[in-house]
Amino acid sequence: MEGKVTVRVSELLETAKGCMLREGVPEEEAEIIANSLVQADRRGVFSHGVVCLPRYAGLMRSGMMRTAESHEVTRRLGAVEVWDGKRSSGQVLGHRAMTRAMEMAKECGVGIVAVYHGNHFGAGAYYAILAQAQGMIGIAASTGSPTMAPWGGMDKCLGNNPVAVAVPARERGPVVLDMAQSVVAFGRVTNLKKQGIQEVPEGWCLDSRGKPTVKMDEVASVAPMAGYKGYGIAVMVDILSGILFGGATGARADDMQEGPGMIFAALNVEAFSDKDAFYGALDALVRQRRELLSHEGSKRVFADLPNRFLNR
Amino acid sequence: MEGKVTVRVSELLETAKGCMLREGVPEEEAEIIANSLVQADRRGVFSHGVVCLPRYAGLMRSGMMRTAESHEVTRRLGAVEVWDGKRSSGQVLGHRAMTRAMEMAKECGVGIVAVYHGNHFGAGAYYAILAQAQGMIGIAASTGSPTMAPWGGMDKCLGNNPVAVAVPARERGPVVLDMAQSVVAFGRVTNLKKQGIQEVPEGWCLDSRGKPTVKMDEVASVAPMAGYKGYGIAVMVDILSGILFGGATGARADDMQEGPGMIFAALNVEAFSDKDAFYGALDALVRQRRELLSHEGSKRVFADLPNRFLNR
Numbered sequence: 001m002e003g004k005v006t007v008r009v010s011e012l013l014e015t016a017k018g019c020m021l022r023e024g025v026p027e028e029e030a031e032i033i034a035n036s037l038v039q040a041d042r043r044g045v046f047s048h049g050v051v052c053l054p055r056y057a058g059l060m061r062s063g064m065m066r067t068a069e070s071h072e073v074t075r076r077l078g079a080v081e082v083w084d085g086k087r088s089s090g091q092v093l094g095h096r097a098m099t100r101a102m103e104m105a106k107e108c109g110v111g112i113v114a115v116y117h118g119n120h121f122g123a124g125a126y127y128a129i130l131a132q133a134q135g136m137i138g139i140a141a142s143t144g145s146p147t148m149a150p151w152g153g154m155d156k157c158l159g160n161n162p163v164a165v166a167v168p169a170r171e172r173g174p175v176v177l178d179m180a181q182s183v184v185a186f187g188r189v190t191n192l193k194k195q196g197i198q199e200v201p202e203g204w205c206l207d208s209r210g211k212p213t214v215k216m217d218e219v220a221s222v223a224p225m226a227g228y229k230g231y232g233i234a235v236m237v238d239i240l241s242g243i244l245f246g247g248a249t250g251a252r253a254d255d256m257q258e259g260p261g262m263i264f265a266a267l268n269v270e271a272f273s274d275k276d277a278f279y280g281a282l283d284a285l286v287r288q289r290r291e292l293l294s295h296e297g298s299k300r301v302f303a304d305l306p307n308r309f310l311n312r
Numbered sequence: 313m314e315g316k317v318t319v320r321v322s323e324l325l326e327t328a329k330g331c332m333l334r335e336g337v338p339e340e341e342a343e344i345i346a347n348s349l350v351q352a353d354r355r356g357v358f359s360h361g362v363v364c365l366p367r368y369a370g371l372m373r374s375g376m377m378r379t380a381e382s383h384e385v386t387r388r389l390g391a392v393e394v395w396d397g398k399r400s401s402g403q404v405l406g407h408r409a410m411t412r413a414m415e416m417a418k419e420c421g422v423g424i425v426a427v428y429h430g431n432h433f434g435a436g437a438y439y440a441i442l443a444q445a446q447g448m449i450g451i452a453a454s455t456g457s458p459t460m461a462p463w464g465g466m467d468k469c470l471g472n473n474p475v476a477v478a479v480p481a482r483e484r485g486p487v488v489l490d491m492a493q494s495v496v497a498f499g500r501v502t503n504l505k506k507q508g509i510q511e512v513p514e515g516w517c518l519d520s521r522g523k524p525t526v527k528m529d530e531v532a533s534v535a536p537m538a539g540y541k542g543y544g545i546a547v548m549v550d551i552l553s554g555i556l557f558g559g560a561t562g563a564r565a566d567d568m569q570e571g572p573g574m575i576f577a578a579l580n581v582e583a584f585s586d587k588d589a590f591y592g593a594l595d596a597l598v599r600q601r602r603e604l605l606s607h608e609g610s611k612r613v614f615a616d617l618p619n620r621f622l623n624r
Contacts, residue, residue, distance in 0.1 A: 077583040078420025079391045108390025112422055114584055137556070153604045153613035165548050175551065177544040210607030226538035232489040236477050239487065243593045244449065245584040271389040272426055272557040281555045292465045295522030301465035 109271030421583030
């Protein structure tokens, strides 16, 4: 179905929250989930917006996404905590984990919370942005179900492993990067397929033998961005946001009992720099980029890394 | 000049060390520099090997790379230290900074040392590998002199901002990723030019108007890997390994008084996981990748991310 509809943010929030409440999600959790999804929609990342609600409802009914469940701290040392997420909502875990990471960063300059038995956390930017709102740099990453083949291979065994970073700024909004390690999200290919489109753009996909293909029927996996470099980064995310603390990767991230590994880090700007000096330098960087000439054919220099563009 | 020559590692180390000693570098520092450069050569990353010696000697004579100079800790909180590197050798600073980061990671699970007034540190993998040798995950990054234009723009103002990560493993060597955020290092283009080659491969370079070019004469900058994604990562490295703590970026990273910003982080595996569980899971990941079928035309599945391939 084509066309667009404009909705009040407050109404969309209420609706999303209502959907979750009807699944038996406690009020506080429903609010976090709704905020995360609506923020993604507002940023134009519709794949991680309220469109996720039916899927989440299904996961909750099947017991793969638990509500009113508390995580358990299974390891703690200095600026690091490891949690058993017990397959709670990824949004709820992420919100709590980043909040805890920021507490540790106040004392230690940096705080890291790693969560195994996690869940789909929507757009990673949501957690990173939580941190920047408190004057910290936030980093969030997650392993995911397999959508990519290893470089040189043909078996789909690697998630596209999103990483999000948000940096607080004063003159303009935060500088936010939120990206998967594949050329495009697999969901974009699925969407084209649903629309009956038979060809995918060149460079997006590989067939079951690991060869590039543009034929929708042959698509077996999405290609890593930048080839071996993107594959290399995806492997490191598998390790840093999974293997390191017992979080599942690839096919196991989809497993009923496992769920993805997730990691949240906060860097306390004041531990690294005089606050005014930091904001001065950052604002100057953004300003400089904005003032640079854009080349013919480009709309402008991308100074603020618009998420609409990057989160795909 | 074509051709190859095989040299004993011990002899190359002695020669490199001797070159530095002759510049008045203290023995301990000369050894660190020699080790870093020879390790890069052994890993096939010749651009960061002993070929750097004449350049370093020049920097030392001009006062842009200082010897027998101690860094100063200008900020300290929990697991974070910021150093004024006073433009010492990048290798010496990097070695000391990663050593200190590991000390903090023993107590706090994570340790970060950020260095402003840094210097060219050669291959970032050297510092990351230092950490993995102690059972930690090492991360090293640096800002650099401008070689890339911002996405959508045409002015070269961004370093290719290398990031290296090394993860300890038991069955095989460490898993190491060391990569710049450009499609290729600018040095590779310069090398082709020296050989009299008039065309650069498609996708490598942009002209002064920010448009793709294959003509050597028109080359103004190298393209970011994966387009806007690589540009986004390069911006984040500018911030995390520079702006955050007063380190210089872009053109200022080349400035006589400034030098690049550098950051070194160590993650203590034992803070995140039972050691045996971690090594078991990591070795299984590498083994799984090795056992996957490679596609026709590929030599093999890249399980261990060979640096020869990645560090370019």
